[in-house]
Amino acid sequence: MWERMPLRLKGYLITGTGVLMLSPDALFVKDTETDVATFMFWRALLLGSVLLLVAVLRYRSELPQAIKRCGLAAWVCPLAIACGAWSFVAANRLTAAGNVLVIQNMAPLIAGVIGLIFFSQKLRLQTWIVIILCVFGAVLMVAGEMGAGNPIGLIVALALPVAMALNTTVASAQRGVDTTVILPLACALMLIPALLMGGASLPEWSDMKRLLLLSLFFLPCAYFLIQSGPRYLPGAEVSLMLLLETILGTLLVWWWVGELPTTLAFIGGGLILSVLAGSALLDLYRMNRKAARGAPDPREITRPTD
Template sequence: MWQGMSWRLRGYLITGLGVLLLSPDALFVKDTEVDVATFMFWRALLLGTVLSLVAVARYGRDLPAAVRACGPAALWCPLAFAAGAWTFVIANRLTAAGNVLVIQNLAPLIAGLIGLLIYGQRLRRQTWVIILLCVAGASLMAAGEMGKGNPLGLIVALGLPLALAINTSVASAQKGVDTTVILPLGCVVILLPALLLGGATLPPTADLQRLALLSLVFLPGAYFCIQTGPRYLAGAEVSLMMLLETLVGTLLVWWWIGEAPTPLAFVGGALIIASLLGGGLLDLIRQRRKAAAGAPVPQTVLVDDGRVEKGGTEASKRRR
């Protein structure tokens, strides 16, 4: 079944799973009482340990070569990953989650522009329309919280969509290379400032349990899937799937803390779901029409050519 799926559908499923695992992140940030430096220290230490073990288990002695194969992503992705983590946590501590989510929703647009202007990745008109609809839906969901909290949080939050867009765009431009191996480097970049700010202190038991649950269970799977997404999708499409976090995160806060979404939130959530499902349905119909017309399956062409593992040729063709 997996082998019969289109490249784009694989990317959507992998990234979507990652976003679902990432969705409790804002809830955990709000639900802990430790300072930001301590939160980031334990988050990076625990998450980095798990991701490092996974990378070593997968590549063994070939791990240094796998990191070198990432090219420029080995520098830019860890920096962007760390910047996104710091800005997300700080912004959520300073201002309302709605403010952060509205600004985060700019990531697909920024990623689309980066891909177009720097890497020459052309998105289909359908993708641009879906991005705009989902941004509108996510903005409606967060509109009820706009204006709450410290205005400084808005300034900090501006770095979040830029960091997300750089990470997904640079990873996508590596043409199918596995960039999950450089995630531990991102954790090191997170860890160093936390150490300098005195974050290496033991938090209360309740907060440590929350941090362990988040960093050992949810985040490793989330970031592994999200970082794998650019092997199959353009950076803007990965950032587009990240908007699901707005919907799922809002529902989780409603369930756990009891903050009921506004009527606009339900309208926005419906718009996001309808846009993503509609886009996926159109892709499925298009693929079946091509198959009925006798067009070769991209995966078959890649297998015959011996390039299926790299995925670069298919990815580059798909984005032209």
């Protein structure tokens, strides 16, 4: 069944599952009291160890060649991922989560522009409409939190959507190449600033337990699946799927700390879910009609290579 599934649908399922695993990230960041340097040191060390083990087990002696096949992505994506991770953690500590999410949700628009200008990745009109509506929904969700927290956090958060857009767009431009192999390099780049800032110290056990759960389970699954998404989807559509984190993260906070979302949050979340579901159903309907006529799906990008 998986082999016969359209590539776009595979991309949605893979990326969506990755976002599901990523959704507790902001909650864990907010729920720990460890300083940013120490938090990033253990996050990068544990996450990088798991991702390196996965890469070695998959490719063994072929790992250097697999990294080389990534081309431009081997240089750009690790730096973008590392910058995005630092921006996300630091901004969440400095300002309200809603501020960070609003700025983060600009990533699909930035990815669409980068892909169009530098990689000739033309998006469908349907995709642009979905991006605009989902960004509007995300803004509604967190409108109540805007203005809270340290304004410096807003400046730090500006790096996040740019980093996300660069990573997904450059990875997608490699036309199906497996760029998950560069994830350990990204973790190494996250680790260097943390070491220079004196982050190599043990946090309190209560925080360490959260770091272990986040960095050994949730984040490795999330990073691997989300980084696999550009093999099947344009970068802007991968970034678009990340908008689901806004909904899932809000629901987790509601469940964990009893923070009831506002009416605008429910409206914005409903808009995002409705638009994404409607777009996916429309794609499936079109693909089924094409398959019934025996025609190939022109929207399928080059099939992934191993």
